[in-house]
Amino acid sequence: MFDTMTITKVGGAFCGALLVFLLGNWAAELLYSTESGGHGDEYTQAYVIETGEEEGGAAEEEGPDFATLLASADVASGSKVFGKCKACHKIDGTNATGPHLDGVVGRAVDAVDGYAYSGALEAVFDTWTPEHLNTFLENPKGAAPGTKMSFAGLRKAEDRADLIAYLQSIGG
DSSP: OOOHHHHHHHHHHHHHHHHHHHHHHHHHHHHTOOSSSSSOSOOOOSOOOOOSSOTTOOOOOOOOOHHHHHHTOOHHHHHHHGGGTTTTOOSSSOOSSSOOOTTOTTOBTTOOTTOOOOSTTTTTOSBOOHHHHHHHHHOHHHHSTTOSOOOOOOOOHHHHHHHHHHHHHHOO
16 A cells, blocks of 8 residues: 555655745744844834833832721622632531631631641631631632632632621621
């Protein structure tokens, strides 16, 4: 089925494709060189968009502190935010993938009976105060490295405050 002419044609096609690829690569490097040399040592920006910030970049504006956000938090909105937590946590006193969250505000860390904690939280927090919950919910892995909680966190401070207000309202 395969004779020497077929094998020669396949080999020639492969070599030809490789040659086209190498020549294309060489031409692209000539046209779009990113190395210094050939274009001068200095590169200038074609145009500048004024943003009103300094060259180094200004720090982001600080919003209201957490205590102010918590004081004006919306429990109904916190109930909606809790929808993100429902996949792993329950509020009926039973454990799921994560421990139950009814009565979590003010409760000692790693204190739910029947749940196997990782121990990472005890090294960071002792009690679930609203401030500790805020820190943890912003970035769980960053706040308590080694925690079993795989949630990425809530970036918006308002969402965290609403959720904590909701958790306070359901008590335990």
